Amino acid sequence: MTSLAQIEPQKANIVARYKGIPVLTTAMLAEFYGTDTDNIKQNYTRNKERFIEGKHFFKIVGDELKNFVGDLKSLANDLLTSQRGEQDLLSGVDGDQSLLVNIIHAQISNKVRVLILWTERGAARHAKMLDTNQAWNVFEQLEDCYFAVQEYTKQKAKSTPKDRENLRHAVSNLVSRVKINFSDAYIMVGQRFNVKSIEEIPLDQLDDAVEYVHGLILTFDKFQNHSPVDVNAIQDCHGVLQYRLIEYHKGLESEVKRLGGKMPEYPAFNPEDIAQALMSRILQGKQMMIKLNYQGGFALELVPRDAVMVDAKNIPELVSRTDLVAKEQIPLIMQSAMDRLVK
Structure with missing residues (x-):
């Protein structure tokens, strides 16, 4: 984000870095926006739920406050003594806390027990809520900056024909392997990424699109590599069943004659029809019973589960x-x- 000092440096009394983050005190922020500290405090109180500690502001107390104020005043005095002017940069380090000053004036009372330091995000949030000319100017600049960044990001994210080369090669490979036309292939890709054409796929998602197409090819290859249905094995099974049915009929005929029963010498049923019907039932994983009659017909009945x-x-x-x-x-x-x- 553009720093406050860069937006309008002549209005800022001091810009410091607290734990590496640019910050302003409430007094500095008030002068920056052309208002008083009470207005800043009231604005914070009215919109307290909109400010998050650690993101929009820091609250320092105790020894941390004492050290921060001491270092701030010391560096400001050094600037006044050296007469280097507003563009001088000084830094002080105390543990994990660093301080950078680029403007001279820093007035913090010794009676302060709690000090609020506003981050750039916090200062920008105040600009949206304060009704001063300076605040509106800052907010307008923030808007311009935001939409400029958005437009830049949008232009940067748009892919070029060269960026899409790998995707086109992948689609061509898919078309040749799966035997589909290009329009269907591009429709599949568009539906996956919710776009009407591959030109609309964001630049940072092109690699994902290529990976998606390669995945389609791999899925097709795996399907192709599956062992096909062994038709010969089914035909062999069909032949065995037909042979056994004929043998069964011969045995049945012999046994019926031995017991004194009657059975036609050459029944007219079609063994192949019986075998096909039996095979279809076997494929269903069912138990069945074959009935032969004297007129040469047959019937298949499923055996109940409890039989x-x-x-x-x-x-x-x-x-x-x-x-x-x-x-x-x-x-x-x-x-x-x-x-x-x-x-």
């Missing part, structure tokens, strides 16, 4: 389970199933 499939291998396990039918009923179920086969 079990019985075969020779899992009979011992099923018999030991207590959540199924009672053991005494199992022979009756088996006999009923056999009776149905011989009818």
